[in-house]
Amino acid sequence: MTLRAEQLGLKVPGPRADRWLIRELDLEVAPGTVTVIVGPNGSGKTTLLRTLLGLLDPPEGRVLLGDQPLSHHSLRARARVCAWLPQRTELPWAMTARELVMLGRAPHLSALAGPGKHDHDQVTAALARVRAEELGARDVRTLSGGELQRVLLARLLATKAPLLLLDEPTTALDIGHALGLLELVRELAAAGHGVLMSMHELELARRYGDRALLLRGDGAGGHAIGAAKQILQPGSLAEVFGVGAELVGEQLRFTTGR
């Protein structure tokens, strides 16, 4: 199943007039592809993700899940298709990593019945998928940033949702953990998941994304969408981020100023 935005327009109230974050966006989150969203701070990456999940109603355009508007599907039905990893997850009290991953089974459980053997197997498999089996019994509040992010990703996988929407999954991670997570994302896409994720690391976005959406943050909803290597070019990045950029071999290099 695919998730599509049609002629989507998103805006935030500005001092005089509304600021358009995005206008006339057509976007598809399709199985097997990794789409990255890049853009300056405040350009609407998170707002777009939240709109695609149905947490916000778009002022313009619409979001379709399969052939039907998102609102025609029940919350539980949507939860079985689209899973979300927010930018930050603050956990108010102690719980084990397994308990946290088990929360991902909720869209498959009836209201009163507890999880069965199948659900426990799914949790084990999800933890193994992110190579975090040994963290299962740990209190999530004692995990490092990189470990927690893997456990949270396992929570998404336990849901068995084919589409994964990730909001800056690598921002809080050191380069080793960031690369590890992105390799994992590529594996998941190779296994058929559709991934849409926002990122700040342009070089990594270029390397790990199949497709890219570049938000200009110009207040008029300007954006560019296409193959990652085409969209994430030195010229457009320099313009959008106000930096100097050049391509050395296949590497992006950035300098301050133009």
Added chain:
Amino acid sequence: MIRALSWSIAVLALLLAAGLALTVGPGEFGLAEVLAHLADKLRGVESPPMAEAILWQLRLPRVLLAMIVGAALGCAGAVTQGLFRNPLASPGVLGISTGAAAAVVIGFALGIDEQALWITPVLAAVGAGLILALLFGLTVRRRDLAYLLLTGVALNALAGAVSTVTLALFLDRHALAQKAMTWMLGSFDGRGFLQLGWASGPIVLGLLAAWALHRPLDLLVLGEETAATLGVDRGRLRLLAATVVGVLVGTATAAVGAIGFVGLIVPHLARSLAGQAHVRLIPASMLMGAALVLAADTLSRALTPMFVAPGAVTSLLGGVFFLWLLRRQTSEVG
């Protein structure tokens, strides 16, 4: 296996505490005697008149009332903490109990509580629900701990002031003032089968409904929006949880007055024993709430010849506990 064992121990401990509570007070009845009378009662043998009057007419309803009120407050505490994703949120701290009390005092002043038995609990539930609605409205944009607690403090003060002003306006009516004061202090004195009769229905329903919310409350730990992406209807959950808390706190408050801090202490103890999953946390909070209120009432009856409200005992314990918790909580954050 170990889990089943510890649950059985908890239930047995509560029953034993209830048995002990029956022995406390004027009129000498040992635990063995109480149990013997109870066995007779179950076989349909008449108790001697003295035992009949003291044990079965005075103490038993009181003990049962203390237990269901405690269960209601403990459970409401667990639901409130889960709903606000915050271990410091509780009906007492956030002013929900005070709101219930204020609504009842207004009912006393206007004399509408005399009309029918169900009016006082309904008023209390509406008062509690109103404070919850205000809390949600005022904190919808900012969910941090300090802001939530301060909003609760303000609403608590506001509801307290409404009670005080209402009482002051009717101060010349001594009977009313005394009735309201005794009730507000939180007391099981003079409560019996009458209160037990009308309070147990809504409380049992509220407890069952609270347990039925265990899965969405679990999911809220990830944050409201993430819970929504896992199928939780946020608006519906808030409405249901607020109704449940309103009914539980309202009915308990209507029956015995404001008993503070049970909803704060109990879920904490329960969490350390039963874990954070609400499927076990909610029943554990019911059990421990029942035990705590029963203990508070029994202690105040055993230790003080004069009348000391059990609400004062729980507040003494709870105030200290709250400070300790706040210190631990802020040192964790900092």
